[in-house]
Amino acid sequence: MESTSKPDGPDGSILELPVTAPREIRKSTKLADVCYDIRGPVLKEAQRLEEEGHKILKLNIGNPAPFGFEAPEEILVDVIRNLPTAQGYCDSKGLYPARKAVMQYCQELQIPDVEIDDIYIGNGV
Amino acid sequence: MVNPNNPTGAVYSRDLLMGIVELARSHDLVVFADEIYDKILYDDARHVPMGSLADDILICTLNGLSKAYRVAGFRTGWLVISGAKHRARDYVEGLDILSSMRLCANVPSQHAVQTALGGYQSIQEFIVPGGRLYEQRNLAWSMLNDIDGISCVKPKGALYLFPKLDPGRYRISDDQRFAFDLLQQEKILVVQGTGFNWPRPDHFRIVFLPREEDLRFAMDRLERFLHTYRQ
Numbered sequence: 001m002e003s004t005s006k007p008d009g010p011d012g013s014i015l016e017l018p019v020t021a022p023r024e025i026r027k028s029t030k031l032a033d034v035c036y037d038i039r040g041p042v043l044k045e046a047q048r049l050e051e052e053g054h055k056i057l058k059l060n061i062g063n064p065a066p067f068g069f070e071a072p073e074e075i076l077v078d079v080i081r082n083l084p085t086a087q088g089y090c091d092s093k094g095l096y097p098a099r100k101a102v103m104q105y106c107q108e109l110q111i112p113d114v115e116i117d118d119i120y121i122g123n124g125v
Numbered sequence: 126m127v128n129p130n131n132p133t134g135a136v137y138s139r140d141l142l143m144g145i146v147e148l149a150r151s152h153d154l155v156v157f158a159d160e161i162y163d164k165i166l167y168d169d170a171r172h173v174p175m176g177s178l179a180d181d182i183l184i185c186t187l188n189g190l191s192k193a194y195r196v197a198g199f200r201t202g203w204l205v206i207s208g209a210k211h212r213a214r215d216y217v218e219g220l221d222i223l224s225s226m227r228l229c230a231n232v233p234s235q236h237a238v239q240t241a242l243g244g245y246q247s248i249q250e251f252i253v254p255g256g257r258l259y260e261q262r263n264l265a266w267s268m269l270n271d272i273d274g275i276s277c278v279k280p281k282g283a284l285y286l287f288p289k290l291d292p293g294r295y296r297i298s299d300d301q302r303f304a305f306d307l308l309q310q311e312k313i314l315v316v317q318g319t320g321f322n323w324p325r326p327d328h329f330r331i332v333f334l335p336r337e338e339d340l341r342f343a344m345d346r347l348e349r350f351l352h353t354y355r356q
């Protein structure tokens with residue numbers, strides 16, 4: 001975008017507020033080194049081709065569900081059954097039974113000394 | 126470290142993992158072990174949990190419901206801290222602050238965790254001979270290796286293949302360009318190896334989740350494409 005604002009004065013003072021174009025809103029520079037090519041320009045092109053009506057065979061991400069790998073029904077039943085009582089926030093580290101299950105899994109794997117408080121549930125890895 | 130590995134499908138031996146523990150010990154490092162594919166193993170592969178190998182270094186193990194339980198969209202996973210916790214009180218305080226700041230993880234899907242981890246593990250059906258993942262891995266792997274100038278190690282775990290394109294033959298200098306061209310010509314979407322910080326432009330990753338007929342179709346298209354493709 002062409003900038004119409006005047007440069008800062010030699011002493012660093014701002015000479016004038018920009019008169020026309022409002023400021024461009026930019027991403028944080030902290031994102032400069034983020035490497036996530038999986039969501040990069042190739043994927044963009046795939047989306048463009050799909051919008052044009054092409055069928056794309058997606059061998060790009062490990063998302064089991066769209067390929068007919070469905071969740072065990074038991075899991076869905078448990079989520080559905082508990083939905084009415086899952087409306088509020090829970091403990092910030094996660095529901096007790098869920099963490100307990102992870103703790104018992106750690107015991108099975110012989111990871112020593114794992115307690116409930118050593119477990120944090122999050123929105124995916 | 127990611128074990129079983131994405132993108133290569135490697136499952137690391139106890140010896141190799143002990144080597145990493147030793148490195149962490151001598152350089153005073155924290156080990157982050159992403160073990161999301163720990164139940165997706167083929168042939169005689171066995172997964173050794175990082176956390177089971179040492180109690181004198183800090184180990185952060187990650188896992189979740191996205192792969193073995195096929196509910197990636199539920200967004201549920203977890204972090205387990207083990208080992209030298211007594212040296213990590215400040216770090217743990219940081220984790221507590223961060224988890225408090227986001228209030229909590231998605232609650233409804235946390236109700237899936239107990240059922241998922243306990244009892245019958247349905248993923249088993251998929252990874253044995255006759256199971257979809259096992260058969261699809263075999264098919265994709267052998268069709269890839271039948272293409273001139275492609276070589277690929279047989280994955281021992283996870284959902285991916287990481288084939289190598291013979292640099293002498295294809296002269297690929299920009300692997301993102303390769304993925305782009307393959308997409309445009311054959312309508313197949315893969316990820317270039319440099320996307321995983323692989324240093325040379327001579328690998329790409331494919332997932333073998335599609336059904337056999339779709340994998341066959343994809344591999345035929347890839348072969349056709351590579352027949353003439355050079356950079």
Ligand SMILES: Cc1ncc(COP(=O)(O)O)c(C=O)c1O
Pocket residue numbers: 062123124125127131159161188189190191197200201202
């Ligand atoms: C190495 C690795 N870790 C974790 C995940 C899953 O992440 P999440 O639990 O956020 O769905 C994936 C999925 O592709 C993965 O490949």
